[in-house]
Structure formats: C-alpha cells, structure tokens
Amino acid sequence: MEVIAYDSSAWSLLPPAIAIVLAVLTRKVLISLGVGILVGAMMLCGFSPAATLVYLAGTILSLVWEDGGVNTWNVFIILFLILLGIMTRAIALSGGSRAFGEWAMKRVASRRGARLLTAFLGVFIFIDDYFNSLAVGSISRPVTDRHRVSRAKLAYILDSTAAPVCVISPVSSWGAYIIALIGGVLTAHAFVVPHTPLGTFMSMIPMNYYAIFAIGLVFFTAWTGRAFGPMKVHEERALGGMLYDPERLPIAGNIEAVEDHGKGSVQDLIQPILVLIVATTAAMIWTGAQELGEEPFSLLGAFENTDVAKALVYGGLAGLGVTFGRMLMAGHAAKTYVSSILDGTRAMLPAIWILLFAWTIIIVIKGIQTGTYLAGMIDGTIPLALIPVLIFLISGIMAFATGTSWGTFGIMLPIAGDIAARVAPELLLPVLAAVLAGAVLGDHCSPISDTTILSSTGASCHHMDHVLTQLPYALFAAALAAIAYLVLGLTGSVWAGFAAGGVLFVLAALVVIKKNLGAMTEY
Structure with missing residues (x-):
C-alpha cells in the first residue's frame, strides 16, 4: 500500500505532538497514544478510512508477526514482563519481599539510605536499561516502600540511572550498539582518529554532559532528599504513608502487599534476583557469541551482537525457576503458584498495553518521517560554535517526539x-557525544519512550506521574549540558565545557541547600 511521505514538512510532527500533549493534559496514556496513532495513520493513507484500517491492521500485526515470522524482539520483551510479574508476585506470596524489607529496615535506617541503595544499584547493574529498570525496581521497592519513599521518586532514580549509565558504558547493549554505529561513521568519512571505535567511544564519555549531570543530580537528590515541582507533592504524600495516588489506577507492574504464609526468608528474594542477573548476563554473552560465528570471541563483540530480548527471557525463566523451586521446598500449596501466575500476569497488563501502543506510534512516526524532518533542520549554515549545542537540542527533540x-x-x-566531515572535523567527537546526550534527554522526557514506560513499571508508579515528576530534573540537567556544549563550541575545550556545567551544578546545589529549597523530612 502506498503511503504519503511528510519528511520535508512540519506536518510530520503532528501525530507525536498530539499524543504527547494529550498525555500531559489528560494523563490517559492509552487514549492519547491511540489518537496520535489514528491521526498519523490517516495522514499516511491520505485520510482514506478503508486504507487507514488496512494500514493499522498491518501495523498492529507487525508487532508480533513480521516478514513471515514472529517478531521475536517484541514478543520476548512482553514475555519477560510477564515472567517478571509472576516472579515478583511469587516472591511476595512466599514472604520473600516481607523478609527482605524487614532485613533491610535493620540495615538501611533512613529514607536517604533507601534512595542511595537504589541509586547505587542503578549504576551497578549497567548491562541494559530495560533490565536495569525492572530488576533494580524489584530489589529496591520493598526497601523504599518501607521507608516511605514515593513511587515517583523511585521511578525517577531508576530511569535517571538506567539510560545515562548504559550510554557511557562500553560493556552494555547500548555501548555495543553505539560503538558499531561510530565505526560506520568513521569508515564512511575516512576519519583518521587515534583510536579504534571502542577507543573513540571511551574518549567521548567526558563529553556526554547530560548523562553525567543526570547521574550527579540523582545522587544529589538521593543524599539531600530535596524534591522539586510535582515530585514534592508525591514525597510529602509518601511521608503520610501514601506512596502513590490511589485514585490513579491501574498502575503498571503494581504488586501490592499480600498476606504471605510467614515462611519467607531473605534468600527467597536474593537468590532469584541474583540468578536473574547472572543468567541474563550470561545469556547476553552466549547469544552474542553465537552471532559471532567463526570470528574470534571478544566480550565487546558478544555485546555488540547480543539478542537482548532473548537473553531477558532466558534470565527470567531461570529466576522464576529458582523462585518456584524455593516455594516447592517450603511446601507452598498449589493455589500459591496459580495465584502467582494469574496475579503477576494481571499486574503487568497495563505496562504491556502501553508498550504495544508506544511501539505502534513509533512505527507510524517512522513512516511519516518525523525524524528525517527534524534532522533536516541542520543545514550546515549555522556558526561552528553552535553546532554541538544545536545537535544536542535537535537530538533531544527527535528522541522526545519519536x-x-x-x-x-x-x-x-x-x-x-557528515556535518563534522564537511565543516569542522575537529568537532567530530563532541557532536557525536552531543547526539548521545540529546537522545537520552529526549528519552527521559517522552511519555511514549519504552524505557520511560518500563521505569514506571519497575517502580509500580503511574506512568504519567513518573513522566511529569521527572521532567524538572531532566530539564535542569539538560540546561547544564546545553551550557556546557555551548562553552565547548566557543572554546574548543571539552574540559572547559565540563567545568562550566559543573560549576553551575555546584552553585545551584549550594543555593538549594543554603535556602533550604525543596526540603523534605528525614527519618
């Protein structure tokens, strides 16, 4: 079926704009995404109702069946969500969550400790952002709930450590993908750089200003307990025991406190999670090694070729197997297993529906060529000093819209x-780093981002509550990064840009502390 291209028209921005604005205004994510999908499909099909229905049917089918076979990426991600929901419910019913919460209360003695534990785990588990958000959420939620940290704050810590850490880690699914792209860029333009693609990636880490400032802001807020904007409302409400707005249901991935059988131990939570982490990491390496074929094995090569979605399912099956095994040894009744499967699956359905709608609108946006239009806004006639900051901002807008x-x-x-090759080869690494930083920024702010959706799921937080409470923090880190890229462009010094953003960060932190802004009660 022939579709209409809007790559040279601002009309290509309309579907994502409608979805995002409606989501913010109504906080009804599925309806908002549905309207955006419908508008985009109609535009692609020349507003023909029959053609639109055919296009939508084909697009929806492609989510699970594509090119004559199963769309394994989407199907495996959904399967992993279901496995994690069942596993989380089973751990709760077996008493593992309660036991871990009681154990952690004796060792993590404050809200600050609960927040810092989550932040450190977010940095430590860096192999993949999906896995980070869901696994760290499962580990930390019993602790943060007991210390009355709001689900919105938990979601913020998960989201703002997941992608920022993965984007600067070479041994991760993100790092491997980016290194492969960088290698293509260097080859295509015959750049002579003193490093391999891996070395080039490592050299770009100090230039990824947004990721660094976002991580720094997480630890600042985790240590001080400061909360700003809508987040402060959630944190104040959590102090009274209300971790989320009970009127905003259903919540993706929500596993409420359940009456367990009093047989649980800390190991009922620790062992399945550890097996989940180890098995997923091993599966990522194994699937990547399989793709290498006759090529010499290397850890980076394995991560570059890994099948993340398949590895997550393997890890989820291993973790669930250990969970059920421990339940069997404890003598739990058959109804406990049935309840785990049914209730765990049901808890993940809101997240699955949002993901399916988000994947659909991404296909529509790709067809309408929103990204191509945004990329075309850079035409090579802008001043050289502005190139890094403009590429950072346009990449952010693109990731936000798509x-x-x-x-x-x-x-x-x-x-x-291509821009660096034509006008400023010396800016190659800064502009590539600006793309990475801007993409993570847009990902953090966008309600249609799958990473943002899964962070909400990992925290059991209403999705739009997470998006709106994280936004002020993301925009503050973005402002620091934009100033840093502007200074970099003006001076040509990476460290001058870093220093400019860093000094402003410290000054802002001192003002917040001195004036007691956003202060919250600690206990």
Whole structure:
C-alpha cells in the first residue's frame, strides 16, 4: 500500500505532538497514544478510512508477526514482563519481599539510605536499561516502600540511572550498539582518529554532559532528599504513608502487599534476583557469541551482537525457576503458584498495553518521517560554535517526539558525522557525544519512550506521574549540558565545557541547600 511521505514538512510532527500533549493534559496514556496513532495513520493513507484500517491492521500485526515470522524482539520483551510479574508476585506470596524489607529496615535506617541503595544499584547493574529498570525496581521497592519513599521518586532514580549509565558504558547493549554505529561513521568519512571505535567511544564519555549531570543530580537528590515541582507533592504524600495516588489506577507492574504464609526468608528474594542477573548476563554473552560465528570471541563483540530480548527471557525463566523451586521446598500449596501466575500476569497488563501502543506510534512516526524532518533542520549554515549545542537540542527533540533513543542514534550519528566531515572535523567527537546526550534527554522526557514506560513499571508508579515528576530534573540537567556544549563550541575545550556545567551544578546545589529549597523530612 502506498503511503504519503511528510519528511520535508512540519506536518510530520503532528501525530507525536498530539499524543504527547494529550498525555500531559489528560494523563490517559492509552487514549492519547491511540489518537496520535489514528491521526498519523490517516495522514499516511491520505485520510482514506478503508486504507487507514488496512494500514493499522498491518501495523498492529507487525508487532508480533513480521516478514513471515514472529517478531521475536517484541514478543520476548512482553514475555519477560510477564515472567517478571509472576516472579515478583511469587516472591511476595512466599514472604520473600516481607523478609527482605524487614532485613533491610535493620540495615538501611533512613529514607536517604533507601534512595542511595537504589541509586547505587542503578549504576551497578549497567548491562541494559530495560533490565536495569525492572530488576533494580524489584530489589529496591520493598526497601523504599518501607521507608516511605514515593513511587515517583523511585521511578525517577531508576530511569535517571538506567539510560545515562548504559550510554557511557562500553560493556552494555547500548555501548555495543553505539560503538558499531561510530565505526560506520568513521569508515564512511575516512576519519583518521587515534583510536579504534571502542577507543573513540571511551574518549567521548567526558563529553556526554547530560548523562553525567543526570547521574550527579540523582545522587544529589538521593543524599539531600530535596524534591522539586510535582515530585514534592508525591514525597510529602509518601511521608503520610501514601506512596502513590490511589485514585490513579491501574498502575503498571503494581504488586501490592499480600498476606504471605510467614515462611519467607531473605534468600527467597536474593537468590532469584541474583540468578536473574547472572543468567541474563550470561545469556547476553552466549547469544552474542553465537552471532559471532567463526570470528574470534571478544566480550565487546558478544555485546555488540547480543539478542537482548532473548537473553531477558532466558534470565527470567531461570529466576522464576529458582523462585518456584524455593516455594516447592517450603511446601507452598498449589493455589500459591496459580495465584502467582494469574496475579503477576494481571499486574503487568497495563505496562504491556502501553508498550504495544508506544511501539505502534513509533512505527507510524517512522513512516511519516518525523525524524528525517527534524534532522533536516541542520543545514550546515549555522556558526561552528553552535553546532554541538544545536545537535544536542535537535537530538533531544527527535528522541522526545519519536520515543526512541536508539532510533535517534541511528539517524543522528551519521548526520552529525557528515556535518563534522564537511565543516569542522575537529568537532567530530563532541557532536557525536552531543547526539548521545540529546537522545537520552529526549528519552527521559517522552511519555511514549519504552524505557520511560518500563521505569514506571519497575517502580509500580503511574506512568504519567513518573513522566511529569521527572521532567524538572531532566530539564535542569539538560540546561547544564546545553551550557556546557555551548562553552565547548566557543572554546574548543571539552574540559572547559565540563567545568562550566559543573560549576553551575555546584552553585545551584549550594543555593538549594543554603535556602533550604525543596526540603523534605528525614527519618
């Protein structure tokens, strides 16, 4: 079926704009995404009702069946969510969550400790952002709930450590993907750089200003307990024992406190989670090694070729197997297993529906070529000093509008490399780093981003509550990064840009502390 292209028109921005604005105004994510999908499909099909229905049917089918076979990425991600929901419910019913919460209360003695534990785990588990958000959420939620940390704050810590850490870690699914793209850019333009693609990636880490400032802001807020904007409302309410707004249901991934059988131990939570982490990491390496074929094995090569979705399912099955095994040894009744499967699956359904709608609108946005239009806004006539900050901002807008940081990488890294090749080869690494930083920024702010959706799921937080409470923090880190890229462009010094953003960060922190802004009660 022939579709209409809008790559040279601002009309290509309409579907994502409608979805995002409606989501913010109504806080009804599925309806908002549905309207955006419908508008985009109609535009692609020349507003023909019959053609629109055919297009939508084909697009929806492609989520699970594509090119004559199963769309394994989407199906495996959904399966992993279901496995994690069942596993989380089973751990709760067996008493593992209660036991871990009681154990942690004796060792993590404050809200600050609960927040810092989550932040450190978010940095430590860096192999994949999906896995980070869901696994760290499962580990930390019993602790943060007991210390009355709001689900919105938990979701913020998960989201703002997941992608920012993965984007600067070479041994991660993100790092491997980015390194492969960088290698293509260097080859395409015959750049002579003193490093391999891996070395180039490592050199770019200090230039990824947004990721660094976002991580720094997480630890600042975790240590001080400061809360700003809508987040402060959630934190104040959590002090009274209300971790989320009970009127905003259903909540994706929500596993409420349940009456267990009093047989649980800390190991009922620790062992399945550890097996989940180890098995997923091993599966990522194994699936990547399989793809290498006859090529010499390397850890980076394995991560570059890994099948993340398949590895998550393998890890989820291993973790669930250990969970059920421990329940069997404890002598739990058959109804406990049935309840775990049914209730755990039911808890994940809101997240699955949102993901399906988000994937659909991403396909529509790709067809309408929103990313191509945004990328075309850079025409090579802008002053050289402004190139890094403009590429950072446009990458952020693109990721925000399209809901995909990886898609933004794929479009913008070659464009940034082409710009540097033509007008300023010395800016190659800064502009590539600006793309990475902007993509993570847009990913953090976008309600249609799958990473943002899964962070809400990992925290059992209403999705739009997470988006709106994280936004002020993301925009503050973005402002620091924009100033840093502007200074970098003006001076040509990476460290001057870093120093400019860092000094402003410290000054802002001192003002917040001195004036007691956003102060929350600690206990």
